[in-house]
Amino acid sequence: MNTDVTRINVAGERPYDVLVGRDLPGALPALVDGAARAAVLYSAPLRARAEAIAAGLAAAGARPLPIEVPDAEAGKTVEVAARCWDALGAAGFTRTDVVVGVGGGAVTDLAGYVAAAWLRGVRWVPVSTSLLGMVDAAVGGKTGVNIAAGKNLVGAFHPPAGVLCDLDALDTLPPVDLAAGLAEVVKCGFIADPAILDLVERDPAAAADPHGAVVRELIERAIRVKAHVVGADLRESGLREILNYGHTLAHAIEKVEGYTWRHGHAVAVGTVYAGELSRLAGRLDDATAARHRAVLELLGLPTSYAGEWAGLLKTMRVDKKARADRLRFVVLDGLAKPGILDGPDDALLERAYAAVAA
Template sequence: MRCGAPRRRIRRRRRQSGTQPRPAAAAAEPACAVAGAAGGSPPALRRRRDHHRRYERALARRGCRRRAGETAVTTIHVGGAAPYDVVVGRGLLSALPALLAGVARVAVVSSKTQPDLAARVADNVRGAGVDVLPITVPDGEAAKQVKVAARCWNALAAEGFTRTDAVVGVGGGAVTDLAGWVASCWLRGVRVVQVPTTLLGMVDAAIGGKTGVNIAAGKNLIGAFHPPAGVLCDLDLLATLPPRDFVAGLAEVVKAGFIADPAILDLIEREPAAAADPRSTVVAELVKRAVGVKADAVSQDLREAGPREMLNYGHTLAHAIERHERYRWRHGDAVAVGMVFAASLGRRSGRLDDSTAARHRAVLQLVGLPTGYDAGAWPSLLDSMRLDKKARGHRLRFVVLDGLARPGILDDPDDGLLEAAYQEVCT
């Protein structure tokens, strides 16, 4: 069964000196619409359009003026019932207040490892006359716990947060997952704006409205779909990442190449050094393309009932590895191994050609990602995969490829096929 390859609908706004960005189409919801709102009264729609115009003017003031050698600002629209924009560029933090127009208070949820960045974000918001409640959470997967979310809700309660207030998530994918879930549950849903600071967050976690936390039984088993009001991907923030964290994020970029946009793979193979340099224009192009792939899938299928399932390529085994490692492995590293496994599974089931299967390992190794895992872990991994959210009853389901950029579903493979495919990734 084909998941369906998405059509790319990327709108690029490159502001030249003296040229204003084009306004959003009148029929589309503005980027700063309250998440989850699919309609509204005429006054509400006017307010949202006014918010969007202020956002566009903020980008223009900030510039998203492009000097020679700089990366253009690109706006990628996520459609559907709760549309919003993902903005990719450099120096975007000062445009954040425009996404918060009409808000009296903002809770800035950030990792304890990024106090300086959290302070910059808070100062930008306060400069627009908005009160800020800073909430610091643990780094990485340690943030994605019910008890951490409860602490955030208690902080919102103490400040009397209402439905007209908002949450801003500042950090990697784990922090934006948590911030989104906190916002989705508070008063049954308040606006959230995501400011991802990692490559993985920019191309995957912060986009699409998936929010949630982990429990002992598995990863992301508790959560909700809660689309953000907007996402700011400031590429300057990538330069602050430890090299291993940046490389781990490339796994989600490579995934986008295999499931929908082979030009990503071509670019990495042609310029591997630039692909690993967060300051390069190659990385900017990779981010835009990967965001475009996810935006198209989410626009068609918010709740993962069809085409969006393809975004789980490599993730079934990846989540099992993360649980087995007690979340000490980076998500991107686990996804890299998971894609090699999925490619082997596709090849052994007669759906994927040998060349494309081998290309997985070659591209991932080119950027320094792992491609193998412990042979002795298989029984534990298989048990964990049976809890995967794509499973139907007792039947496991895997996203595999029927060819490059042709994702589909392998339904209920037998245990012998799974183990044989896993043997190909054993170290």
């Protein structure tokens, strides 16, 4: 394993480390120590990487069970999870065995949920291969699948044994997917670490170069933001809600579009919406609201969406932050000062939407 590895601790009732660096699969055997079997979940585009990881696990004494799942959001379903559980049952998986998820956020969300439910919880390790997965899905112990009613409505809080963010995987990531992942990074800049925004504004090209030092710094800063938040609030009973900045509309867009939109693209639009909602509610100054669109556009991310408002509003009403019949939004009371807007008037929500629908 490369010695140039950043180790970021996530505190809480079940602490673990997030490793960021290159040539990281060598760190996996230590995280699965004592496991007789290791299920390796992956999608077809990552078959070669999964096979290499499986070979390493076998050499370390853990018998691998490769399980190929559908790519992207198509794999995040109860039906796919059930097929995985059937495979674990057939292989005789016990409480000391481990599930490894190799891929982006969809695969790691699925792997974590499969592990959380099997025997009421076994170890799991996400090996994140996308920037979006590294800064969002792989960190925090949120696991889940999508159902017809909406995204991530079925799941469990189940912290991993550790997280591997292997920067080598970014070298072959399509630029459009790298940029999509940066939407979550920019979100972290607005809610907690404005230095992220400064880095993007100073050199947008460097921020999108997977081989450079700026991308690594952006990833590590975003992970530190999330590690701090989830270490203090694993089960989203308070502070952790701020990580959903921009996500209420983003998840609605994804569902309305049949999950054909990249998550990061939907988050980019949702973040602009959240900024406008903050401004119209009298919580945020005009310049900071406008900065949302400017920073995201520097990265080539979408900042507008023209879907039908009534359908989006209906979908947002089943958002995880909603309480009874009241919608709740994460907003800003200033740069890096997140708060909650509880039960806003529908007319205010529609006015904010007009800013992204234009």
